[in-house]
Amino acid sequence: MDRNSLFLEPWKEIAAIHWNDWRWQFRHRLRGAARIDGFSGYNPLKRKALQGVSRAYPVSITPYYFSLIDRRDRNDPVLRQCFPDLREINFSLGGVDDPLEESSHMPVKGLIRRYIDRCLILTTTVCAVYCRHCNRKRLRKKSNKSMTVRPLMRPMLEYIGREKAIREVILSGGDPLTLSDQRLDAILKSLRAVRHVEVLRIGSRAPVVMPMRVTPELCETLRKYRPLWFNTQFNHPREITPEAARACEMLLEAGIPVSNQSVLLRGINDSYEVMRELLQGLQRISVRPYYLFHCDPVLGTDHFRVDIGKGLEIMEKLRHSVSGLCLPGYVVDMPGGKVKQPVHSPRMDDVEPCR
Numbered sequence: 166m167d168r169n170s171l172f173l174e175p176w177k178e179i180a181a182i183h184w185n186d187w188r189w190q191f192r193h194r195l196r197g198a199a200r201i202d203g204f205s206g207y208n209p210l211k212r213k214a215l216q217g218v219s220r221a222y223p224v225s226i227t228p229y230y231f232s233l234i235d236r237r238d239r240n241d242p243v244l245r246q247c248f249p250d251l252r253e254i255n256f257s258l259g260g261v262d263d264p265l266e267e268s269s270h271m272p273v274k275g276l277i278r279r280y281i282d283r284c285l286i287l288t289t290t291v292c293a294v295y296c297r298h299c300n301r302k303r304l305r306k307k308s309n310k311s312m313t314v315r316p317l318m319r320p321m322l323e324y325i326g327r328e329k330a331i332r333e334v335i336l337s338g339g340d341p342l343t344l345s346d347q348r349l350d351a352i353l354k355s356l357r358a359v360r361h362v363e364v365l366r367i368g369s370r371a372p373v374v375m376p377m378r379v380t381p382e383l384c385e386t387l388r389k390y391r392p393l394w395f396n397t398q399f400n401h402p403r404e405i406t407p408e409a410a411r412a413c414e415m416l417l418e419a420g421i422p423v424s425n426q427s428v429l430l431r432g433i434n435d436s437y438e439v440m441r442e443l444l445q446g447l448q449r450i451s452v453r454p455y456y457l458f459h460c461d462p463v464l465g466t467d468h469f470r471v472d473i474g475k476g477l478e479i480m481e482k483l484r485h486s487v488s489g490l491c492l493p494g495y496v497v498d499m500p501g502g503k504v505k506q507p508v509h510s511p512r513m514d515d516v517e518p519c520r
């Protein structure tokens with residue numbers, strides 16, 4: 166049977182007014198195994214196993230992101246980023262829950278500080294789409310479900326107020342743009358009230374997985390708190406749709422620079438051609454490629470990991486063929502270490518960089 170016919174077309178008749186409303190998209194996320202059953206087309210045994218995966222690591226896919234999937238392709242790059250995979254619970258493949266030891270870098274719960282001048286706060290544990298390669302997968306485990314972030318906000322703000330060396334705060338999560346405009350406004354306002362906090366940053370995948378979240382009202386809210394930098398995560402050129410481009414443009418028009426942090430993912434973007442198309446596509450929509458992350462050894466993501474040698478080879482080829490404005494820094498988060506390390510080819514190691 167053609168795989169296409171195995172998928173339901175759940176939103177065929179949806180009016181544009183709903184489709185373009187982020188709250189509709191958010192409410193109609195495909196969640197849990199039951200919904201996947203309806204369109205997976207797998208045999209009952211595999212379906213049952215996938216239910217096991219989605220119990221370990223919940224599934225959530227917005228109708229918009231789902232619509233980008235080419236359903237004839239089992240290895241579709243969008244599908245693979247959001248659809249559960251049996252290898253996620255094959256724990257013999259290695260990895261640990263928290264390879265960056267973020268939990269041990271939390272001076273107060275919910276606030277991660279690995280650098281003296283900047284820190285990261287978890288504003289929510291919810292995302293519109295749960296990326297299967299997420300390096301904070303652990304936050305979604307049942308044992309962590311009890312972690313509600315809201316009561317942590319006051320202690321986090323008090324800590325930031327005390328720590329005069331912190332000049333930049335990154336709103337992360339989870340995805341901060343799953344919060345309401347009012348809630349975001351309140352958080353940003355309290356941070357802006359701290360005199361030594363000069364720069365704010367939001368890390369959000371909303372432009373990629375739910376671009377209708379970027380509304381004129383949101384832009385008006387964010388505009389008030391500049392300098393505010395926005396980091397998103399496009400991993401494949403197919404994600405650069407007119408809707409996503411529009412979302413980035415609206416942020417840019419509000420005076421908010423948009424950068425991109427991709428993750429190097431096996432079978433998704435680990436080729437020179439795909440990566441070049443992605444980076445040049447981002448440059449075309451005025452989004453600056455910032456980092457290319459080497460996939461961290463997070464439990465349940467081994468099937469996404471690319472050999473560092475291959476990553477270097479792709480970067481080396483790109484360096485010779487694309488504009489400098491398209492080139493991200495290829496970095497690896499050092500387990501237990503404090504900083505993101507640039508990855509160099511071995512022969513570059515003996516060259517002292519000029520500073």
Ligand SMILES: *Cc1c(COP(=O)(O)O)cnc(C)c1O
Binds near residue numbers: 277279280283335
């Ligand atoms: C990545 C990260 C930052 C930001 O690092 P930049 O190199 O400035 O992008 C800050 N805090 C934590 C905990 C991080 O993981």
Ligand code: SF4
Binds near residue numbers: 291369
């Ligand atoms: S949007 Fe970010 S935090 Fe959320 S699942 Fe994806 S990678 Fe993880």
